[in-house]
Amino acid sequence: MLDTLVAGLLRGNVYALGAVGISLVFGVMNVVNFAQFSFFGLGAMLAWFFVAQEGLPFWLALPLVLVVCAGLGLLVNVAVVRPLARFLPLAAMLSTYAVSQILDNASQLAFTAQFRVFPKVLPTSNLHVGSMRFGTSDLVMLGVTATVMLGMSAFLRYGKVGQAIRATAQDQEAALQVGIPVGLVQHLSFVIASALGGLAGVFVSLYVGVANPTSGLTTGMTAFVAAALGGLGSLVGAVVGGFVLGIVEAFGISLAGDTARQIIVFAVLVVVLVVRPGGLLGKVPLIATEPLTGTFLGKGRPLRVPRWVWPAAFVLGGIVVPFVADDYVLTTGTQVLVYAVIAAGFTVTAGQAGVVALGQAGPIAIGAYTSALLTLHLHVSFWVALPVAGLVAAVIASILSSPVWGVKGHYVSIATLGVGTAIVAVIQLVLPQGIYGIPVPTWAGTPLSTPRAYYLVDAGVLALTLLVTWRLRASHLGKVISSVGSDEVAALASGVRVRDYKALAFAVSAFFAGIGGSLLAHQYTYIDPTIFTMLMSLLVVTIVIMGGVSLPYGAVVGSLVLIGAMELLRFTPELRIIAYGLVLILVVRFRPGGILVRTA
Amino acid sequence: MSDLLALEDVHVSYGPFHALRGVGLTVGEGEIVSLLGGNASGKSTTMKAILGLTRVRAGVVRLAGEDVTHRSTAHRVRAGISSVPEARRVFPEMTVDENLRAGAYTRRDRAGVADDLDRMRELFPRLAERRRQQAGTLSGGEQQMLAVARALMSRPRLVCMDEPTMGLAPRLVDQVLDEIARLNRELGVAVLLVEQQAELALSIASRGYVLATGQIALRGTAAELLDDPRIHEAYLGKAVPA
């Protein structure tokens, strides 16, 4: 009992450090900084490198780690976040995820992906109180964290620069007007946040005893949830959120095992956000400030597409390609088509209802598993399982997300991310091994197992998807959904039940995500929970942004670029992630409305 | 006479929208000048151009003879301009004292700042009583005082005020205007007063300009403008640039 509490405090301590960094940056930039995740892994690896490889004493290695992390943090802000945040905070946020992927992969290239044993720099179980054992290491960690937190709060409260940080977070324009150099304040916040992230990373490795370049992701995710839990932008909230999560998690794990971790974390998040939409200590965001939703709408006009393009594209994609391309191109093509189906469906949520949901991997996974289980165990035909997969995904995802629609701004994205991650975590808990031997579809008795057959099936489904989304946009219902996205206040004022329409839009998107999941499952013939990652969710969002968030056919273009071109260029997975990031950064920089949208 | 502030043929655009089309105006040392105009005429944009909060596409902003068109806001604050933003944006989660100190952010002389802090407490006794209160919890009128006091903390030669009377009860409006006139008299600071309510603003100003759709439609002394029937037309957007 007491042991669990101490374990919770130690975890919470790490989450609190990370969460403070995330909240600090959010406060002054209004951007959720996923790159913070990487600094955990990076801090751990750098500390391992300096201590285990270079033989430096720990007390010298630690400041070195902090300096390197701080410098990298500054670079991230100068090169990516600040230039993008001016155009589109959402784009900046997505790019920070790309940056975090880049950093993780660079770290893997530098240190390899191995788990490294972290040297025992301080004794870990030399002390005890009653029956409870702990070490100097644990005391030092708690002591350093407490010192850092007290130092930070004194700095923010009494320091001139600290006050400038607070002023910037409270009202950026007013801060500029009194002559505060807001740009420098933002740089400084990144420096502090990244150093804190590095420190937390070192602590994780001290505590766990191993380090790995990608180990930052789980810690980072939890720290991020802690920041959201406490209320983004509130530093006290971040500390509270960190410790609350650490302790809840420790007790949860001791009761339900380590696999329940993510479910606990995200369940806590969703519950808190529903009860207190601004987090434990955050202000409830006002309806008027919607930093994410609606960001794209009204930003430009779609390019005029000549009429002949539609039949030409249909003939080329549906008839010419399947009969001239080789298997390799066709296999790539199936991926392009499936992601186009998912993304085209997603334009209803992101483009029309103006909700940037970040958890589409959830409904995709539901669709994949539903279809796999139905065909494998109940011997249902693929053609029946396909629409059922869509329906089940729509129903389950909608039920789970239903509390989310009252939440505002960034929190909608965060909450949907939470729901999506929790769905996959539940699947992992129930069916950890994955499913083999998912039957291939058959048509009139012949198995459709060639890449060409898959391609044709997917092309047909895409054509239907585009038709449905296109008709929906033109319908009365579609117009109401769009009114919710373009001006929520006006829509509310004219009696539109905004929540219901957001939920409906999300259900439509989840339906197509489920369909896409089913198609993927039957093509892979094998699925497991590791396929349905946050990267998959963000890929869907990125595709949609790339093509133009409210254009279903833009999703096809986005998918061609992000899935097709990357594959045909035979990029390795690491390079591909880096390329996603760069492409996204470039598109957002030069065509913030998407490739097919001309900005005014 | 060398002007403290001079705008020469200033143009500002927001994307394709041409918000200021060649605005020229001057404010002399110790003078109160009011900038009038209806909604969306470009008053706040002019203020932003003066403060360096928006990019000036063409034209020159001069402060005491120095061309500051492309200098940062912080530089301009050090050079002597400060501002009371539209809708009195105090830092809501900072105390009254912290807000005042934020106003002196660009200053390096600690002793001078401490003196000025005392002086603000004398000038605005209400703020002295509430020095540890969070600014967001002050009443509207008190927030307005705080925004003005904060602007004075940088020891400005010119304070630009964007609709300082907006949303205040009529009694408070008079009080705030009296306060501005008093500060101008006692401290000798020049004031550029952006206002929609022409008569009120002109009652304390020596001169005024009237903006209409991004251009100066009328200019003159306060007395001239108060008598000019065209001022009403300007507000309706019908006036031809003079």
Ligand SMILES: Nc1ncnc2c1ncn2[C@@H]1O[C@H](COP(=O)(O)OP(=O)(O)OP(=O)(O)O)[C@@H](O)[C@H]1O
């Ligand atoms: N950031 C911006 N982006 C695009 N257009 C803007 C922006 N800021 C102002 N405008 C437009 O410029 C015009 C002038 O705006 P400004 O705020 O200067 O008017 P104003 O005279 O201060 O009006 P009010 O009395 O209502 O405060 C308006 O049409 C406004 O819509």
Ligand SMILES: [Mg+2]
């Ligand atoms: Mg204005």
